[in-house]
Amino acid sequence: MSTHFKAFIVVFVISVIGFVFFRKPYASAIGARQFDKWRNLWLAVTACLFLVPSFWPYIILSALVVFFMTKTDPLKPALFMLLLFVSPNIGDAIPGFAGINKFIMVTPQAVFTLVLLIPAMIAAPKMKKLAQGGGMADLCFVLFLALQLVLCMRGPTVTHIIRTMIEQFLVIAPFYFVFSRAPKSLSDIRIISAAYTAPILILSALSILELIRTWHFYTSVGYNWFGAMPFTYTMRDGFLRASGSVIDPIVWGYIAMTGIGVGLAFFTENFSKFYRYAGFGLLIAGLLVSLSRGPWVGAAAMMITYVLISPQAMSRAVHLGGLGLVGFLVALVTPFGQKIIDLLPFIGSSAGDTISYRQQLLKAAREVMAENPIFGSSDYLDHPKLQALRQGQGIIDIVNSYLEVGLKSGFVGMGLFIGVFLFALLGLRRAMKSALSYNPTLALYCRAYFAVIVGTMITIFTTSSVLHTPIVYWCMLGIAVALVRIERHCRDNQHAMPDGNEDEQPALETPAQFNWK
Numbered sequence: 001m002s003t004h005f006k007a008f009i010v011v012f013v014i015s016v017i018g019f020v021f022f023r024k025p026y027a028s029a030i031g032a033r034q035f036d037k038w039r040n041l042w043l044a045v046t047a048c049l050f051l052v053p054s055f056w057p058y059i060i061l062s063a064l065v066v067f068f069m070t071k072t073d074p075l076k077p078a079l080f081m082l083l084l085f086v087s088p089n090i091g092d093a094i095p096g097f098a099g100i101n102k103f104i105m106v107t108p109q110a111v112f113t114l115v116l117l118i119p120a121m122i123a124a125p126k127m128k129k130l131a132q133g134g135g136m137a138d139l140c141f142v143l144f145l146a147l148q149l150v151l152c153m154r155g156p157t158v159t160h161i162i163r164t165m166i167e168q169f170l171v172i173a174p175f176y177f178v179f180s181r182a183p184k185s186l187s188d189i190r191i192i193s194a195a196y197t198a199p200i201l202i203l204s205a206l207s208i209l210e211l212i213r214t215w216h217f218y219t220s221v222g223y224n225w226f227g228a229m230p231f232t233y234t235m236r237d238g239f240l241r242a243s244g245s246v247i248d249p250i251v252w253g254y255i256a257m258t259g260i261g262v263g264l265a266f267f268t269e270n271f272s273k274f275y276r277y278a279g280f281g282l283l284i285a286g287l288l289v290s291l292s293r294g295p296w297v298g299a300a301a302m303m304i305t306y307v308l309i310s311p312q313a314m315s316r317a318v319h320l321g322g323l324g325l326v327g328f329l330v331a332l333v334t335p336f337g338q339k340i341i342d343l344l345p346f347i348g349s350s351a352g353d354t355i356s357y358r359q360q361l362l363k364a365a366r367e368v369m370a371e372n373p374i375f376g377s378s379d380y381l382d383h384p385k386l387q388a389l390r391q392g393q394g395i396i397d398i399v400n401s402y403l404e405v406g407l408k409s410g411f412v413g414m415g416l417f418i419g420v421f422l423f424a425l426l427g428l429r430r431a432m433k434s435a436l437s438y439n440p441t442l443a444l445y446c447r448a449y450f451a452v453i454v455g456t457m458i459t460i461f462t463t464s465s466v467l468h469t470p471i472v473y474w475c476m477l478g479i480a481v482a483l484v485r486i487e488r489h490c491r492d493n494q495h496a497m498p499d500g501n502e503d504e505q506p507a508l509e510t511p512a513q514f515n516w517k
Contacts, residue, residue, distance in 0.1 A: 004220035008050035011206060011217050015043060018202040022275065029270035030194050038082050038198065041069050049087050049108075055225040056092075063111050076116040077182045078195040081475070083112050085199045085255065088218055088247045089467040092226070104166050109471060117174040120182055134180065134427045134481035140419035141477075145172055147375075147413050154378040175471055176420075179478025186442055186486060192479065193266040193445070200259035201279060204286025207242035207252065211289040214240045218247060242289040250463045253295030256287035257459065258452050258472060261302050265448035269441055294462030302455030309432070309447055358399055358462065361389055365403040369410065376410035401460035401469075421457055424480040425450060431487035442487060449480050 019039040026035045044065050052058040070079050091107030104110075148168045155161040183189050210216055216233060234241045234249060241249035260283045267276045287299055364385040369376065371383075380386065381396055390396050398404045406414040432446035456473050463469065 004050065004224060007215075007217040007220050008047075010209065011050070012043065012046060014205050014209070015046060015202050018205060019043075019198075022198065022201060022279070025271045025275040026194055026198060029266070030191050034191075037069075037073075038079075038195065041066070041079070042082060042086060042199065042202075044069065045083060045086050049221060053224055058225075059091075059106060059108065059111055062087075062108060063115055066112060066115050070116065075182070075188060075191055076120045077179055077475075078188075078192045080112055080116040081192055081195040082199060083116075084109065084196075084468065084471065085203055085245050088221060088245055089471075090222060090225075090247070104163055104170070109468070110170065113170065113174050117178045120178045121174050134424065134484040137420050137423035137427060137477070137481050138180070140416045140423060141176055144413065144416035144420065145169070147409055147416065148172065151375060151378070151409055151413075171470060172474060175474035176478040176481075179475045180481035180485075181478075183479065183482040183486065186439075186445065189445055189479065189483060189486070190266065190269070193262050194270075197259050197263050197266055197279070197283075200255060200286070201282050203244035203246075203252075204256060204259070204282040207244045207256075207286045207289050208282075210242040210244070211240050216240075216243060216247070218243075218245045222247070236291045239289075239291060241291040242286070244286075246468050248467055249290045250292045250294060251467045251469050253287055253290030253292035254298065254456075254459050254463065254469060255472065256283055256290060257295045257299040257302065257455055258476065259283045260287065260299060261306070261448055261452035261455060264306055264451065265445040269444060294459050297462070298455040298459030301458045302451045305454040306447060306451035309429070309450065311436070357389070357391075357397075361398065361400065361403065364389060365398070365400070365407060369403075369406050372410060374410045374412055376406060376408045376413060378408070380407040398464050399462060401463065401465045404464050420477055421453060424477050424484075425453055427484035428453070428480050431484045434491060435487050439490065442483075442490070446483050446487065449476065449483060452476055453480060 019035075019042070023032070023035060023039075045062050048058055048062050048065060052061055066079075066083065070076065073079055087108040089107050089109050091105055091110065093105050094103035145168075149165050152161055152164040152168055155164055179192075183192060206217060219233075222228065243249045243252040244255075246252045246255055260280065263279055263283060267279050271279060287295060368380055368383045368385055371377075372380075377383075386396050398407065402414055402418070405417045428446050428450040432443045432450065435442040435446060453473075453476060456476060460469065460473065465473075
């Protein structure tokens, strides 16, 4: 039996087990029929991923499967979240002709965007509008997107300019725009949160097996398609750094971190204590086996933020600190726990050269940005100060998303980029405080997504915006703005909760929903 087929069996079986195990809590939250449809869709696209031997036939077949299995579903963004991590975010360019070398790059995620999000984006102006909210975040986003498109004009040829503009638009606009407009109620946010966390639970189980077996299950897909993968096996202190379907351990760590954050709302609202412990246990394990310090720090910041902005913050902070201390003491007496401690930033003994490289990058990037401070430069990688940072693999790894934006589009672009995050946080904070008095569940989701965005802002300081990372943070920012609009709509309509029934009044007492533990 080939390694590729063995990998398919492992991924398929673990997926089936995951959907069976968590069916009860998910079905109670979104409906059994909906959850079963998600399961069938995930398994069908996974089977295509492993059983179709080459890239373009897979792209065509998966597009047809997704289109026909989802055409009657009204909430397409949830389906996009479900399928976002079903395959590696790698692809190939559409071949050109008549002197054009290539057209735009196509990935499975781009296909799912085309099938699920672009129609929703086109239909968005015709949809019923909610009350206004998140205006400053929208403004920063529109200006940032416009700036990126204008800066594409610096390209060397007309075809390069057009291709770059299309690619820039497709990797930014649909995610924020659709996710900030399509959800119209708390029920929509709940369904999207369910669709986001379900596959991450499955991938967390697979990532644990990856570390135990020292085997990346999804690498054979890349070899089947292109004869190679853009990322290889990476070890740290003798352990394989797990990566799941996202094929990069830092990106997988970030995904697991956001899954934990979204689970703080969705699991707390919908899961019994048993399933809550099982869900968080899997996600935390998935985060740990990535062996990625940046997402670990981001997760810590996320949890601290969530506790500090919650009701009874002081008592919960003490409880969280106690759990952290117990976990640290337990880790001291276990071999794997000691390995984790050694890998921690600042206190660990296995930092290696990654921290010093980031320090050198920060210094060099500041000096390069000072030469083109307003709108950056298109050829910043050719600068001698950055060339000096070229690594043994022949690449200059800009492991800082803020620097990456600043080098490309200057302090103007960086300011607009950060502005989207800050104004989304400000809107969420106001919405959370307002909703707390009349709908604790809505406040719970605002608090969880607030914490996710804080954790994201910390994490992307240590990694570049590659693979799934920008898709996820633009979606999270879009959901944040949607929550602000939903809360504003509730307030403007005398606290009537748009939760699938406009006449349904919100429950004022839901103590279990605050049991974050």
